[in-house]
Amino acid sequence: MVSIDVPPPTDRPLAVGSLVAALGDAGYRVTEPRRVVGELIAARGGHFSAADLIADAHARRTGIGRATIFRALDLFTELRVLERLDLPSGEHAYVPCAPARHHHHIVCSVCGRVAEIEDVGLAGTLEGVQQRTGWQVDSHRLELYGRCPRCRSGRHA
Amino acid sequence: MVSIDVPPPTDRPLAVGSLVAALGDAGYRVTEPRRVVGELIAARGGHFSAADLIADAHARRTGIGRATIFRALDLFTELRVLERLDLPSGEHAYVPCAPARHHHHIVCSVCGRVAEIEDVGLAGTLEGVQQRTGWQVDSHRLELYGRCPRCRSGRHA
C-alpha cells in the first residue's frame, strides 16, 4: 500500500492548532510565545529556517527572542510535529508534519512547498542492499527535490 | 614520531594518490599542505569532520591552518573525490569517494566506516512517486545508517 499525503487543498500542511495542541497533549505549558511561534510556522507554506521565523517574529513586533524560538523549534521537533531536514545547499530547514509514522519529504525547488510521502516502497530496496552488501541497514534518510504540480504546470521554466 | 594509521587495503575507499592526483588533473596546484591533507584524509577509515582533520593536522605538528583545511575540503569536494554528508545528528561529515556516477553512502553507526553503494535501484521507485503525486522528481538524497559486516559480527550489541 502506498498512500500519498497530497498537500491539503488549502496549501497548509498543518493547522496551527495541531502544533499547539501537541504541546498540551504532551504536558508542556501552552504559553503565549509558543502559540505565536506556532502561528508563524503555520503562516509559512512550506519549509523555513530558524532565521525565517526569527525575522517574522521581529517583523511582527512580538517580543519573542531568538532563544525562545530555537527552544520552541526543538520542542516541536521533539513532539514530531516538526521535522528538521537538510537542503541540498547544506542549510537546515524545518517542515511541519503530522506526527505520523515513517515518511519522507519532497521539496519544491521553485516555491518551497513541501509534501509528505507516506511510503515510497523502500523496504524491498533496502533489503536488497542489506543482502548484497552484508551491511545491516538500521535507518535511512531520503529527501526528494523537484517541482510541485503547481509550479510544474505553468510559467516556471 | 607519528605514524599514519593506514587502514587495511580492503577498507580504504580511496588511495591518497587519487585525492592528490585529482588536483593535478584539474589544473590546481599540488602543494605541500594539500598533499598532507590528502594523507590525513586517507589515514582516516571512514567519515570525518573538518574538526577531525584540523585536530590531526595539529597533532602531527604540520603547520597547516584551519583555513587551508577548509579550503582543501572545499576543493576536494568540488572535484568530487570527497563528498559532504549530513549525519542524523545534524553534524556535517566528509567521506572520500571515487568521482563516480550517482551513488549513496551507508554509514556504520558503530565504527564510522562508510561504504559507497552504486545503485540501490531507486529509479523505479522515484518514477512511481512522480506518477502518483504529480510532483516532478529532479533529485534526491539517500543516506543509509546501520552496521558494517565487521561490527555486525562480534562483540558489539
Add this chain to the structure above:
DNA sequence: TTATATGCAAACGCTTTGCATCACG
C-alpha cells in the same frame, strides 16, 4: 504558589574572509 518558560546577552562552535607572505609551476 511553584515549577517552567522567557528574554537578554554573552558564549559557543564551525566556517569564512582580509591581507601580507610564500612557493608552485
Add this chain to the structure above:
DNA sequence: CGTGATGCAAAGCGTTTGCATATAA
C-alpha cells in the same frame, strides 16, 4: 618570475546557555 596558495587572526554565522524575571497551571 607571477599567479595562486598559505597562515594568521579577526569577523561572521547559526545556535546554545546562564541567569534573573515573568507566567502558566
